Amino acid sequence: MERAARMALRGHGQAEPNPMVGCVILDSSGNFVAEGYHHRCGGAHAEVDALRHAGARARNGTAIVTLEPCNHHGRTGPCSQALLNAGVARVAYGCCDPNPKAAGGGDMLRAAGVDAFHLPCAAAERVTAPFLYRVRTGLPWVIAKWAQSADGRIATKPGEPRWISGPESRAMVHRERGRVDAILTGMGTVLTDDPLLTVREARASRTPVRVVWDPRLSIGVDRALVRTARETPTVVACTPEALAARSVHANTLREYGVELRAVDGLRALLASLRTQCATLPAGDRTGASTVLVEAGAGLVRSLHAEGLINDVWVFTAPHTIGDAGPRSMAPMSAAALAGLPCVWHGTRGVDAVEVRRVGG
Structure with a gap:
């Protein structure tokens, strides 16, 4: 199951708004035969991809x-039927499908005589969590990213170079930008x-919409x-009161190609992005599945206080900065980060990188 979960991650940036799904096929003796994953939304699902190889x-x-094999006709046929047609005797799935339109694959397979069963696995749950969260809440999956020094500072002193992390870390962030639907800043x-x-x-699977939370429309x-x-889609979100009070400025921004949204707070902003946000390569307008937050500590803390952050990506450089003012403190302390479940950790150049799960 962990191998299937690793395969599923390969679909990030292409599979959404569908779930990232991976599949491994074993022969009748339990030997590895093939593997597959859901490459892109509208394409073959993981089970079909793996069965083609097997x-x-x-x-x-x-x-x-x-994830439990789907049992509905969408852009592709039901995976439960594909598994049945292939003569598979057993199906183990790491997560049950909460989507009422697609669920029921396990029941269908069992009714047909296949030994289909739920096999809980933490790795499968982690990779499926963004999809489960979107179905349950109607909100996009939110990743907050920041770079910090060894002493927990996210901003340098005036006159010093502004980059804290190294080029390898910044390259990782650019790759993630090309996989998300929106980038939110303050x-x-x-x-x-x-x-x-x-x-x-970096190669971009998507063109993320740039979103500014600007309550006063300033x-x-x-x-x-x-x-x-006009070159890259840009949304500026403010309160309804600010939009009414600054209508002339709002019209000027529209002339520059900015899309304005009046929303009552951050939760409403994310809900609106989930409804309509992303510009996919094909030109389709669709709701945001994943939002990357690249902002200061204030906005990150506000999102966290409202329970709107799912993952944090923290890049820690080996050097210290010292006191660079009150705005330079990281959004979370080292102790707070250490108390969150670790999804992944590693290095990029000289920087330590950790991905922590906040909620979902």
Whole structure:
């Protein structure tokens, strides 16, 4: 099951809004035969992909899949029927499908005489968690990312280079930008860093919409996000009161190509992004499945306080910065991070990287 979960991760950035799913096929003797995953939304599901590689060797064998096989006709046929047609004798799935449109594959297989059963696995649950969360809450999966020094600072002192993490860490972030549907930032970051928040030097599966949480609608037309809004989709979200009070400025922003949204807070903003946000390569407009937060500590803390963050990606450089002002403190202390479940940890160049699960 853990091997199937690793396969599932290969679909990140292409499979969404569908779940990331992996599948491993064993022959009748329990030997490995083939593996597959859901490559892209609208394409073959993981079971079908694995069965194509397995061929006749799947007969009387076992399929190990991270999510209960679907049992409905969507853009593709039901995976439960594909497994039945292949003559698979046993099916183990790591998570039950909560989607009422697709669920029931396990029951269908059991009714047909297949030994289908739920085999709980932490790795399968982790890779399926974003899909389960979206189905349960109607909100996108939110990843908050920041780089910090060894002494927990996320901003440098005036006059010092602003980069804290190394080029390898920044490359990892750019790859993730190219897999998400939206990048969310706040006005503090816009004023201090004037970021572009685009995907650079990495292959992009998606063109993420750049989203600014600007409650007072104070963003200036000199900011890079506004100046490039016709090149890369840009949303500025503010309160309804600010939009009404600053209607002239709002119209100016629209002339630059900025899309304005009036929402009552961060939860409402994320809900609106889930309804409509992303521009896929095919030009389809669809709701956001995954949002990457690249912002200062204030916005990250606000999102966390409302229970709206699912994962945090923390890049810790080996050097210290010292006191660079109150805005330089990391959103979470080392003790708070250590108390969260670790999804993955490793290194990128000289930086330590950890992915922690906050909620989901």
